[in-house]
Amino acid sequence: MAKPKNKNYYQSLSRNMVLSAIIVSFTPMLLVIGILLHQFKVSYHEKTYAHLNELVQKHKQNIDTFLMEKLANIRFLAMTKNFETLNDDEFLQRKLQFLRNDYGNVFVDLGIVEASGMQAAYAGPLKLGNANYKDAEWFKNAWQADSYISDVFLGLRGTPHFIVAVKQNESGREFLLRATIDFMAFNSLVQNLRLGKTGYAFILNREGKYQTQPAMDIPPDPDGFEFFWNAVEKTKNNILITKWTDETGVDSLYGVGSLKNGQWMLIVKQQTADAFSDLRRMYLLAVLIFLLGGAGIIFMASYTTRRMVRRIRRADQEKEGMNQQIIETGKMASIGELAAGIAHEINNPVAIMVEEAGWIGDLLEEEEFSDSENLDEFKRALTQINTQGRRCKEITHKLLSFARKTDSTVKDVQLNDIVTEIVDLSAQMAKYNKVTIETSLQKTLPYITISPSEIQQVLLNLINNALDAMEKTGGTINISTKISEIEPGHIVIVVEDNGPGIPDANLPRLFDPFFTTKPVGKGTGLGLSICYGIINKMGGKIDVQSEVGKGTRFRIWIPFQK
Amino acid sequence: MMTTSYVMLVDDEVPFVETMTKRLDKRGLKIISAHSGEDALKVLKRNDTVDVIILDVKMPGMDGIETLQEIKKIFPLKEVIMLTGHATVETAIEGMKLGAFDYLMKPCDIDTLVAKVDEAAKKKKSHDAKIEQARIDKLVLRRGYD
Numbered sequence: 001m002a003k004p005k006n007k008n009y010y011q012s013l014s015r016n017m018v019l020s021a022i023i024v025s026f027t028p029m030l031l032v033i034g035i036l037l038h039q040f041k042v043s044y045h046e047k048t049y050a051h052l053n054e055l056v057q058k059h060k061q062n063i064d065t066f067l068m069e070k071l072a073n074i075r076f077l078a079m080t081k082n083f084e085t086l087n088d089d090e091f092l093q094r095k096l097q098f099l100r101n102d103y104g105n106v107f108v109d110l111g112i113v114e115a116s117g118m119q120a121a122y123a124g125p126l127k128l129g130n131a132n133y134k135d136a137e138w139f140k141n142a143w144q145a146d147s148y149i150s151d152v153f154l155g156l157r158g159t160p161h162f163i164v165a166v167k168q169n170e171s172g173r174e175f176l177l178r179a180t181i182d183f184m185a186f187n188s189l190v191q192n193l194r195l196g197k198t199g200y201a202f203i204l205n206r207e208g209k210y211q212t213q214p215a216m217d218i219p220p221d222p223d224g225f226e227f228f229w230n231a232v233e234k235t236k237n238n239i240l241i242t243k244w245t246d247e248t249g250v251d252s253l254y255g256v257g258s259l260k261n262g263q264w265m266l267i268v269k270q271q272t273a274d275a276f277s278d279l280r281r282m283y284l285l286a287v288l289i290f291l292l293g294g295a296g297i298i299f300m301a302s303y304t305t306r307r308m309v310r311r312i313r314r315a316d317q318e319k320e321g322m323n324q325q326i327i328e329t330g331k332m333a334s335i336g337e338l339a340a341g342i343a344h345e346i347n348n349p350v351a352i353m354v355e356e357a358g359w360i361g362d363l364l365e366e367e368e369f370s371d372s373e374n375l376d377e378f379k380r381a382l383t384q385i386n387t388q389g390r391r392c393k394e395i396t397h398k399l400l401s402f403a404r405k406t407d408s409t410v411k412d413v414q415l416n417d418i419v420t421e422i423v424d425l426s427a428q429m430a431k432y433n434k435v436t437i438e439t440s441l442q443k444t445l446p447y448i449t450i451s452p453s454e455i456q457q458v459l460l461n462l463i464n465n466a467l468d469a470m471e472k473t474g475g476t477i478n479i480s481t482k483i484s485e486i487e488p489g490h491i492v493i494v495v496e497d498n499g500p501g502i503p504d505a506n507l508p509r510l511f512d513p514f515f516t517t518k519p520v521g522k523g524t525g526l527g528l529s530i531c532y533g534i535i536n537k538m539g540g541k542i543d544v545q546s547e548v549g550k551g552t553r554f555r556i557w558i559p560f561q562k
Numbered sequence: 563m564m565t566t567s568y569v570m571l572v573d574d575e576v577p578f579v580e581t582m583t584k585r586l587d588k589r590g591l592k593i594i595s596a597h598s599g600e601d602a603l604k605v606l607k608r609n610d611t612v613d614v615i616i617l618d619v620k621m622p623g624m625d626g627i628e629t630l631q632e633i634k635k636i637f638p639l640k641e642v643i644m645l646t647g648h649a650t651v652e653t654a655i656e657g658m659k660l661g662a663f664d665y666l667m668k669p670c671d672i673d674t675l676v677a678k679v680d681e682a683a684k685k686k687k688s689h690d691a692k693i694e695q696a697r698i699d700k701l702v703l704r705r706g707y708d
Contacts, residue, residue, distance in 0.1 A: 350669060356581050389669055
């Protein structure tokens with residue numbers, strides 16, 4: 001027989017099952033998520049860097065083109081007209097109007113500046129007709145080159161602007177044609193460049209001054225970007241994409257491109273967190289999926305495992321119960337065999353004793369004993385021996401017939417005979433428990449087609465239960481049979497005791513297998529469930545009524561053929 | 563009047579056989595005893611006078627049923643009364659089917675047994691008489707033709 005499994009066995013069984021289910025499901029999930037995320041991260045980084053690179057390159061070109069274009073406009077004007085023509089406010093005014101018509105309000109004003117720094121002619125919104133630029137830095141720089149684009153500065157007018165100037169040499173007479181470029185128009189080239197939530201662009205000159213207005217309330221300290229100059233010059237196409245943490249601890253992506261022949265620097269800056277926000281969202285999503293999936297897996301694994309283990313446990317219990325039942329049956333069978341053997345062995349000596357007594361009786365008949373004064377006493381004793389011998393015979397016959405009827409072959413039986421037989425068998429046991437068994441059997445019961453040994457088993461079970469229940473108190477068991485009035489076509493057997501009764505809480509589970517109130521090792525909890533099964537198989541039914549302190553009544557209905 | 567009946571008592575329990583022999587003898591029956599089936603057959607082959615055989619069902623070696631079959635094969639006219647220790651109607655019925663005259667349960671009332679033996683002996687003797695008569699008739703008939 002299998003060892004009874006304790007609680008720990010099932011606990012470790014379910015733990016192992018849950019663990020292996022979780023490991024088997026988690027490993028591929030983690031691998032897939034990890035590999036996908038890594039690939040995604042790599043390609044997303046590549047994409048972001050490439051995008052930034054392209055952006056910087058495009059804007060670098062745009063700005064350079066813008067500046068060169070403005071310079072070319074001025075140069076064209078200066079080369080196609082002589083000084084006399086140019087040195088005329090009205091002419092300049094007309095030209096300015098053309099330029100403004102063609103290029104929008106980029107050009108603010110035009111002016112001719114002589115070598116002395118005096119502005120000879122001027123067209124524009126400000127009254128700068130006689131301004132002297134002799135000391136202005138842009139003037140000094142412009143006079144040394146053919147063409148010049150200044151940094152952004154405030155100048156005489158007090159608003160940020162920058163100057164595009166072309167130097168002309170007309171038969172020894174040198175002069176500058178200069179134009180003021182509207183800062184706002186230029187600024188918009190850069191300021192409109194926005195990336196995500198935190199990305200913006202600005203231009204710095206060599207001195208670390210802003211050439212455009214950074215689209216931030218608090219612009220970063222331009223001195224911090226000094227090292228970009230060297231770095232960007234080392235690159236192949238003067239574009240540098242890098243990640244850098246500034247002094248405030250904010251991690252940002254920088255796209256740097258040099259402008260205006262390396263005099264200016266376009267910086268596109270975006271916080272790393274913002275640039276990779278999609279990636280982070282992806283991470284979050286992955287974590288969420290992982291957590292949800294993981295929770296699902298754990299839940300399902302433990303749920304199905306618990307169900308499975310419960311089923312295994314029930315099967316084990318059933319098996320154990322079956323084993324016990326088989327043992328019980330085997331025990332009964334061997335007891336039956338033993339009883340049959342003993343009965344037969346006893347029967348022969350009893351027969352001899354009875355015969356010997358009979359022989360004595362025969363001899364007493366002879367004349368020589370007829371005068372004996374104890375003749376009557378001898379005869380009485382012999383009769384007694386005969387009677388007791390017959391009693392022994394009855395007992396052995398009963399034992400034999402009980403032991404033999406362990407099969408379930410169906411035959412026509414008279415229920416009252418079976419009841420009487422069982423009551424006789426139990427009477428001795430009942431006497432020890434101070435219980436009397438009474439019967440009231442209806443004489444005219446029809447024959448029923450059932451297995452006698454099965455109905456014997458049912459009755460024995462009920463009587464034994466009643467005897468167990470009244471072990472201490474003693475009492476009466478009443479067994480009655482009659483044709484049922486409630487159920488037509490049925491015989492009803494009522495087994496009633498006046499024992500302690502069954503508590504209400506136990507009544508619904510009374511016929512459940514393994515339900516027992518007897519101490520461990522005393523009852524299997526199978527008796528009544530077997531009874532239930534037997535009666536059910538016969539097409540009958542069994543029920544129970546009980547009241548604590550008053551007694552218990554079992555009723556069995558068995559159908560008969562009319 | 564009936565002539566004396568010869569009865570053979572077969573049982574493996576020697577004291578039972580002895581007592582029964584005395585008691586039946588006292589009731590005017592001629593008893594020949596045997597303590598096993600094999601024994602009984604041996605004695606029967608030597609002694610043709612036995613009318614009724616009282617046979618115990620449960621015996622070591624050849625049991626009652628086997629002995630009964632053997633007896634009925636060799637001596638179909640001899641009547642057999644089965645004595646059974648079991649309350650087994652089945653064995654008894656089997657015995658009846660195989661040609662036993664009747665069965666009784668042990669321990670049995672001596673008078674019942676004697677009555678049964680008388681009945682069986684009567685039947686056997688009437689069979690014998692009929693056969694005898696038939697033989698005589700045949701003889702007479704043959705002679706008549708001669």
